[in-house]
Amino acid sequence: MTTGLVYALIGAALAAGLAGVGSAVGVSLGGKAAAGVISEKPELFGRVLILQALPGTQGIYGFLVAVLIMVKIGMIG
Known part of the structure; x- marks a missing residue:
């Protein structure tokens, strides 16, 4: 493996991790x-659900960046 490929793989791992x-x-x-919040006001469930969904998307974005890096260096596809 070349040094550039190793750095790219480390970058992909860091992006996902x-x-x-x-x-x-x-x-x-x-x-x-x-x-x-839900224990006091159950009617706010819809708004509170967004509090859970938004941070979860950041993990998905990191995974997508890692996949894009690996596609670009030729490890996938």
């Missing part, structure tokens, strides 16, 4: 806040 960790932390914090 760090985005996944950040997403997990965000969903955790949002879940704690959502549990408190």
Whole structure:
């Protein structure tokens, strides 16, 4: 393997890994806040659901960036 390929793979791993960790932390914090709100006002469920969905999308974006990097260097497709 060449050095450039190794750096590209490390970048793809970091993109997926760090985005996944950040997403997990965000969903955790949002879940704690959502549990408190829902226990007091159950009618706010729809709004609180967004608190859970938004951090979750960041993990998906990181995964997509990792896939795009691997496609660009020729590892996939």
